[in-house]
Ligand SMILES: Nc1ncnc2c1ncn2[C@@H]1O[C@H](COP(=O)(O)OP(=O)(O)OP(=O)(O)O)[C@@H](O)[C@H]1O
């Protein structure tokens with residue numbers, strides 16, 4: 001929404017490069033390192049343009065960890081990246097050879113820019129909205145509805161396949177904690193901790209969370225938030241949240257969940273998941289078997305990144321979450337509901 005490519009880079013060139021990086025699974029940190037290097041306003045450029053006026057920047061964070069220099073590519077935050085960082089990113093995603101001459105020109109100039117990075121001493125950056133706030137509000141609503149609600153993390157990130165595997169495992173382990181007698185730590189417990197480490201989930205106290213729900217007799221809601229990455233292979237229609245939900249549905253169908261009803265929902269807080277009108281979707285363990293009776297093969301839809309098409313067909317679209325555009329964007333919210341039978 002704030003494009004100002006450094007001439008001679010055109011907006012189309014910048015858009016093409018960004019789309020190529022996103023489709024190849026670049027993280028938002030990598031994407032915005034590139035955007036900053038190619039922009040007059042990002043990476044502190046907007047604050048520079050306002051100098052010497054005092055600047056107060058009110059920020060809605062849609063990046064894990066709320067790093068102000070990455071959010072919207074930090075228009076009011078001095079950039080701490082250099083040309084080498086950009087070249088490494090282009091090499092990592094095989095794009096160096098395809099760079100337009102205009103991008104090479106701008107990067108070469110940046111290296112020798114006598115001005116150095118923008119100064120932002122005249123700026124106050126304030127985060128006024130974040131995933132943590134959204135999860136806290138959702139937790140409060142869940143408690144009002146009678147759930148034991150526990151927030152796991154606002155830092156869910158990594159590949160969507162690994163994240164779906166984590167939630168499938170979490171449902172199995174949490175379900176076992178809800179339906180005693182528990183015979184101590186299980187193999188799944190260890191797998192869960194290994195996967196949490198693999199997803200680099202810094203603020204998740206899994207052991208404490210699981211023990212806190214062990215005594216629950218009623219329904220439980222585990223909340224988490226963040227943003228998985230999807231490496232697009234197919235040409236289907238979908239979004240991070242719908243793909244995560246469909247993959248979790250497949251995982252739940254493969255697991256022994258015991259006498260517990262399970263439901264998983266993933267939704268984008270901006271109300272729009274990928275290029276679709278849905279905000280996300282919700283699934284239950286029976287999804288794959290029910291889809292099969294409708295002649296829908298989940299694995300095929302996933303192979304084509306076609307989660308939206310799947311959910312449009314499955315049970316007449318009843319599992320799609322529509323909220324309309326919310327006017328904010330603090331990443332995605334993941335809800336795992338468990339109800340002992
Ligand atoms: N067919 C698809 N299946 C799964 N994920 C997809 C598909 N098409 C796009 N995506 C993912 O959707 C994301 C882009 O959608 P969206 O605009 O909702 O993201 P966003 O992070 O909310 O963007 P912004 O924060 O700029 O609004 C990308 O991460 C992309 O990998």
Ligand SMILES: O=C(O)[C@H](O)CO
Pocket residue numbers: 028032062063070071072073
């Ligand atoms: O706009 C962007 O750069 C992403 O949404 C991260 O803030």
